[in-house]
Amino acid sequence: MTTLTPCLWFDTEAQEAADFYLTVFPNSRITETTETTYYGEAGPRPADMVLTVEFELDGHPFTALNGGPEFSFTMAVSFQIDCTDQAEVDRYWDALTADGGQESMCGWLEDKYGLSWQVVPRRLLELLADPDPGRAQRVLAAMTPMRKIVITELEAAADAA
Structure with missing residues (x-):
């Protein structure tokens, strides 16, 4: 079965937003498989900045991405x-x-x-x-x-x- 996962584009708030949404929706968690990825030395954002956070809100998968200020x-x-x-x-x-x-x-x-x-x-x-x-x-x-x-x-x- 194919899973559809919304990817939410943030500037720098991906981890903060995911943590916030976990407090709002019951049965929510950072997923255990990929969890969180980070930018490396290759960029384009600063090394060790969160790149993506994989999480579930009441069992529904989401990805939060720190993609930059270009989109809102x-x-x-x-x-x-x-x-x-x-x-x-x-x-x-x-x-x-x-x-x-x-x-x-x-x-x-x-x-x-x-x-x-x-x-x-x-x-x-x-x-x-x-x-x-x-x-x-x-x-x-x-x-x-x-x-x-x-x-x-x-x-x-x-x-x-």
Whole structure:
């Protein structure tokens, strides 16, 4: 089976970012196979600087790369976090917006490294899939101006007459 592994390009923060993400997501670790590689005397970055960090977030493989300042993240690519309830939404939202992260709209945020995340409660998707198009449209209208998604407000909008 082929494994798809997102490679996250950082300037110099690959190890720091990987360590941070390990504190945010359960069942996460630096992988034991390759773990961390370093630049050598051949460059192009300083010798002994971290080149790559292989890690897993809740069992999903990632690579963090210190590639240099040439590229940065955009909201065109994001990672969606499927949350079971409001407490989980709040926990991820607070952790990922801490220390310089930025809230965006409709459950999107950028963490302190500029990586975009969508913090999505399952209940939102259930309400949007409601067979009553009026309920689904009221939920969509309520969600659109939100930053962090608030489930009780979505449910109230769905039930509004």
